Amino acid sequence: MPDPKRRDTIAVLGLGYVGLPLTLGLARAGFDTLGFDTDAAHVEALRRDHDRNGEVTEASLRDTQARFASETDALAGRSVFIIGVPTPITDARTPDLRPLREACRAIAPHLRPGALVIVESTVYPGVTEEVCGPVLAQASGLRLFDQIKLAYSPERVNPGDAEHSMENVVKIISAQDDETLDRVAAIYAPVVKAGVHRASSIKTAEAAKVIENTQRDLNIALVNEFSLIFSRLGLDTLEVLEAAGTKWNFLPFKPGLVGGHCIGVDPYYLTYRAEQLGYHPEVILAGRRINDNMGRHVARELVKTLLKNRIDPSGARVLVLGFAFKENCSDVRNTRVADILTELADYSVAADLHDPWVDPDSVATEYGVEVTVAPQPGGYDAILVAVAHDEFRRMGPAELRAFGKPGAVLYDIKGIFGKSDSDLRL
Template sequence: MPALADLNLAIVGLGYVGLPLAVEFGQRRRVVGFDIDVARIAALRKGIDHTLETEADELAAATHLRFTASADDIADCNCYIVTVPTPIDAHKRPDMTPLVKASETIGRVLKRGDIVIYESTVYPGATEEVCVPILEQVSSLVFNHDFFAGYSPERINPGDKNHRLPSIRKVTSGSTQAVASLIDALYSEIITAGTFQAESIRVAEAAKVIENTQRDLNIALINELAIIFNKLGIDTEAVLEAAGTKWNFLPFRPGLVGGHCIGVDPYYLTYKAEAIGYHPQIILAGRRLNDGMGTYITAQLVKKMLQQRLQVDASRILIMGFAFKENCPDIRNTRVIDIINELRDYNCVIDVYDPWVSADEVKSHYDVSLVDAPGFGTYDAILLAVRHDQIVAMSEDTLRSFGKQGHVLYDLKNILPRGQSDLRL
């Protein structure tokens, strides 16, 4: 096992998680950033990050970092950090394909004494049950004798410029006590908020997966309360403002739950739980409720349109915002698509406006075409779906200018003051 000063890093996967990691380490030590996306590598070499997680000056400051799409270029490294996506499939089961492929790639260049650290969110046990056997098989090396492993879960919050990688405390772990200490010391070089060394890889994996499961359940509770209050004719935001005056009331808000973490991670935990014979109840109930919010929101909108004598069939509807969260170009697992698909079933004509996201990516991944700007006097209904700064800056008059006479304005994100929209969640 190499000494701390002798670690040569390879970051495998240069997305929202891997690139900030590569940039931080690349300011201090030799780092090779590897990604199979050739276009991504070409852009990074020009100092362009389409995720907007790093600025051009930050990329330029990482003078020890170089980018490659060739696995041969990481063969000389001795510490590999895996930051590839861990999505779910159409049946809401873990899709380990990116993790498996990354492990196979590393296995082909793995040498005696090397360390492989995983950051991708998985279920407890996945590193040692899925990834390590692949490393052993491909490399013909023996785990904890010839090579070692660790797990340090990512905590990147896309679009958040206040909580950056160095200022978020990092959980670390290793397959032996010695490698755990080495991994902890490595991350301590870049994490100013400090580290927490978990007692095992499985503990670190479990800690990560419950972070977002807890948030998912809290949002599910608020979503259910919003449904109840809507039926009672009570404004949900007014209730939350009143309840929030208590010091320990948690400030969650209702809405769509998408993204690469909160809407995905709980399924990794429930998959593992069912594999060992336990059927989760609360976690899956929360997931079902949150996954059903697109259908509920659409039903609210259609009901309001009918109440205002608007024809739903062939109506023109404007959806403002497509990213899974505000001020971020990330469209992974955005649940805005649920509303679009529901409205398509009503034979509505949908225009989607989002100044943050790539129109090509949206078209490629979701078969949705964006408009460059909303049309004036065009829409039977307008739905404010994402709290982008550009949308927040628009007044009620501006937003309503996009609608036809008698249109419905649904403020899903409570952007406008109370009373200025026709519907709120």
Template sequence: MELNYKIAIIGQGYVGLPLAISFSKFYHTIGYDKSLDRIDELNREHDSNLEVEVKANELLSFSSNKDDIKDCNIFIITVPTPVKENNLPDLSFVNSASLLVSKYLKKGDIVIYESTVYPGVTEDICVPLLEKESNLVFNKDFYCGYSPERINPGNNSKKVNNIIKVTSGSNDTIANVIDNLYQKIIDAGTFKAPSIKVAEASKVVENIQRDVNIALMNELAIIFDNINISTSEVLEAAKTKWNFLDFKPGLVGGHCIGVDPYYMIYKSKEFGYFPDLINKSRELNNSIPNFIIGKTIELLSIHKKNIEKSKVLILGYTFKENCNDIRNTQVEKILSGLNHLGCFVDIYDPLIKMEHNNLIENPFKASNKYDAIIAAVSHNEFLHYTINDFKQISNENLVLLDIKSMYSFSTWKF
């Protein structure tokens, strides 16, 4: 079968595009996305996520025309899995991608899911959709697999090809086929999980582990703040122990760490078990924007600055450093909280180009002065600012809240 692989990657975002480019070095690959704008830019060899270089190649094409995937025999689904307003899993994208694929499914085809889900989504929710529309029988006529993605946008050393990839398949033979397929593009090698559910669970566990550990650091940071000692100094000392885990306090946004735990909470509640620790960690991490707002007010008062009508600058808007992804950014909560208190807030983020009332051009090249500055995201550009740069854009006493502990001269840091 191998020589005849024709691969369709459904969803050309942060996960799907690098995958399409990698597979197209070996196989005919179609990067399909329902967004015309996205396909247009890819056809112009531009990735607005600024993650990969898009280069035309005779085995690679991008399309938003559904029929273009009809001759494919491997379908890889890389669509979003967000949560709804009430933090329940929103499976509408994986469902509609499954329905799309089901229309073109043929005997012998393989459907691999990469979107992050709770254990059971592939076999219990997506497979019935694939069967219903295609009139084919799972594990007899067509097969499935699950292979979670671990890329880390904004970090050049963690790309799809150099991170070990977990693979799985709906039976032993297919698990091997899928594992061999990924081995072709993953230099770091693959890990074949014993089942699809194990592979699904392994991905959420990775992000839950981070969320819980960051929540612990955030809780300690609140305690240390009351004791009036610096959390970063405490952690610097503690991490000299060989088995201390190097987690830091901070804002947890984005579409992974701040979202995936809700998938497991949902699944667990189905069986009547309420996962207190996972849930509490989510609550704690979600409370950090309010903690930062409270800290800003406290410092403005200490420095005898009026809270109402004070001018605040926030450095960074994305959910993490050195990438332009703003999904679920916790900076928005800090902004709206401060606005609510009557502060005038400007935000500077050199990595994003979008319409937003509060976004400004480089404040260090302008004449505005601020009562408080919140350094929220550690983009590389921000690391070079000196105390004089900050003084130059500050009203009287510099009030610099340093969420990412970037500066030795900050007024307050975690």
């Protein structure tokens, strides 16, 4: 078959944690690549070699041959469209496919016979062919599976993790037929050093992606439930897990908050589809309930400890360290730290938030929370380490306690310090 680098010109829609590294990777592999995002300010920043998410270096942007655009006219003339837009959930915890549908409508006027559309967004089995396909066909006037070729290759990006980058993780690929699958493989193979795995169907690949994070969600829910039990027994959960971990087949999961754009969201895509088919998932939803309530549990444990120390919660001041959904990352999507703040407010606790990674304006806009840039030492009744940023690790327990009044509570929910260094651990 013809060399795809000579035949195909590629547009990547969505320049976040998924789309931007892919855009740069494709350009490095020699493809004529356009990175597209509707956020004009983000695109302009990329043109100035700045990634506001901090995932891509200035040098990578400066040296790339990729172009960036926010106007849909720039999509004209492209033969391959890779969609990497977010797939969030609604307030009712059902799939919100509006960004995906909007991306399909944006590229539809620019599709020409033979165009290939690859979806990378996380979806439930059937979305690529049953939702995206009809939108593309109707809006373009082209025949689906004939003039428009469909494929699915789920993203496996882990924000803040340089070790497991896009190039170093096996890429699942799938397509409507073998010929299209060969074309997809020829696009990704030069980019992903770890290789590609050919799934037998698009739905198989969609299902594989959605269960990856569902499995992790359930494993974390299990140890979170251990933590709920052990706190009532007066046991340190991390000590129990350390002892159990001496057995060769004990899985090394730890309790914690489960937020972000994947683990806390993807299971709802699978359960939504299952319920459409008349099956009510019990285990998956039970795990979700546990994980969704851990932020409130953390806040209540802190309030109980304040009361034990004869501190009136309604007059207490607490410094919450970290708001991103995970360490060394600026992403605040679906962060469960917000639940901690909400629950503390219900107890009339005054909480200050500090996180050197997040954008204060974005946090204020999305969550209505003010980020304290420089918390003052000596003024807090409790210091709650909610996110294990390297900055907090380097500070250590003594420096963190300096933010508090004498006898202040240090609550290390991530267990980044030893048991004797903190007053509470999850």
